[in-house]
Amino acid sequence: MKAKAKVKPKAVPALVNMGNGLSKEILSGRNPSIAIPLRNLSNVRFDEERSIIQLGDQKQNRHFFNVAMAKKFMQTLMVAAKCKEHIEQGKTTSLRDMYYMVLKTFPQSTEKTVDEQSETDEVAEDLEVALDLLREELHLFADKRGTLVGEIELEDNGDPIDGRRAGSGGWSVPSIVEPSVIKFKRCTAKFILLVEKAAVWQRLHEDKFWQKHKCILVTGQGQSSRGVRRLLYRLVNELKLPLYVATDNDPWGYYIYSVIKQGSINLAYESMRMAIPSARFIGFSSRDPEKFDLPKGVEIKLNQNDVNRAKQLLEYRWFKKKEWQEEIKYMLKTGNKYELQALSTKDISFITDDYLPRKLKQRDWLD
């Protein structure tokens, strides 16, 4: 796209640099290798000061002259070459397409360069980490998911988007939201509200919650995509807006919040550019059924999966705060979980007119 082609991509020098390093090694008769940071649990740590999950310093050298590594070495260079080509053409590609672009059979053989997409996916993540680039900067995208409305005007690839006039459907958050594509123009919002579920987002949008409370309303439709996380990061850091997160009251809802706040184990190397330690959990909390006098019958019994997951969360370093330990333990004690939509038993717009305003006013959130 035009807007993208204009930007000076820092990925190209990084890729060229990697290539030059390799050719030097080859020309000097050495075994060419690339240093890839390890991306497993043993190399992940919680940075207490910054309050985010980070990748450690362990690396592995991927050599060409090594039977176990030669194929992966080749794949790494094939994907790197394709990325460079796409960035220079100003085109982006899905991970699935990348798989097909790298897939070839060797002449006079049925042996393939790649057998499964998971191989090229992994290599793409290797490149991200090794070169300290975002996947988006390599012009790779995952499926987009997530919608936004509210008090902000922005530019999406040169097109003006007004969050206050984005229709009932809202603006669909693309998977690449770097400043080269998305520019913030004018913001009259005082905060951002992220809701887990599209149906809750729809309710709040229909009730014009964002207008009454001057905010930006986003849904991630479950676990937020990288596009949504990166957009929230940019909104929070560039526009200095507080972020509130509303999920269902179950261990998966807690975790959705914690990924937004501290980052995830899988994508620990992205935390620096995606985690939002200032994010606050505005609900649904285990204490809310009493606080808001919910009728009986709307609770859902925790199943064994839920209980196990809750116990795991209790052990995570980033859930060790007193209020979170209490929150999760209270859920386990009652044996119940709740959906945000259980609030609808009170009234269709209870969440808009009562629940959220009251929580915001009383600063009734978990940090």
Place this chain on the structure above:
Amino acid sequence: MKAKAKVKPKAVPALVNMGNGLSKEILSGRNPSIAIPLRNLSNVRFDEERSIIQLGDQKQNRHFFNVAMAKKFMQTLMVAAKCKEHIEQGKTTSLRDMYYMVLKTFPQSTEKTVDEQSETDEVAEDLEVALDLLREELHLFADKRGTLVGEIELEDNGDPIDGRRAGSGGWSVPSIVEPSVIKFKRCTAKFILLVEKAAVWQRLHEDKFWQKHKCILVTGQGQSSRGVRRLLYRLVNELKLPLYVATDNDPWGYYIYSVIKQGSINLAYESMRMAIPSARFIGFSSRDPEKFDLPKGVEIKLNQNDVNRAKQLLEYRWFKKKEWQEEIKYMLKTGNKYELQALSTKDISFITDDYLPRKLKQRDWLD
């Protein structure tokens, strides 16, 4: 929302009429009942003339004084009452919220009015069919899914949307797209292209396919949602645009197309307002790997599920056309399926610059 409140809803008279009928029966001492059309395979037929799947005439009477029916009778009236309330308030609700709104426990008892959401979902479908209304007219919505860009300007709940300036993310198709919410303003498109996959949509959008070929580009992200189907129906019928459908080359892709064209068995009662018999299947066809000289290795072996499903499709009345029988049989013969993205092995923009233009020009589609 304002725009909705302005419209005179035909659902309210229908609901009131049902209620009046019941109260007459009660006042005259009869056993009150509602006639609900049967929604199972035995009551579905393929209308050859119109070329759509339709619901037959079989009905069942749901009585109040009948142990097996009393609870469902009560649920039907509870959901009907809530729908009327919401339409009058100008509010819409998700099926999940509807479940919670109807969920109560009886005094001095733990017995609930509803145990599972599936019960209220079914009752909502009953009301749709019995009253000959769209779910959307009852102000109920499912999660939205699907995105649009291209040569059309429309109004979404009073907000102007320009498909040519909808950003890289595109306009997110809402789940309710009735004329009261979505108004078509100006259309410069010559046709509509629906693609199954978001990543393919992204590729075509980035390459500005819609601009070069003057079209509207929509993705349903898998099986199209009711919102997308209804919007396509309106675009085809109100703006007289031809519709082309591009899916992966597998039995599920064929079926996605056939639901757009003839309707589905589950939602047979919606065919009249959603099926688009003029829709054309532009690919991916089993003959394309040869026609477009795809390299070896990009094929995927059919698994047993695929084979079984393909054989089922061969038996459906609406796949009995000669070219479809050949298409499916050829897939079974080769034992392979393909993703549209396999075209990327040729070139990242092969689908935009070569595949689709050639198919359109040569009228190389299945009907």
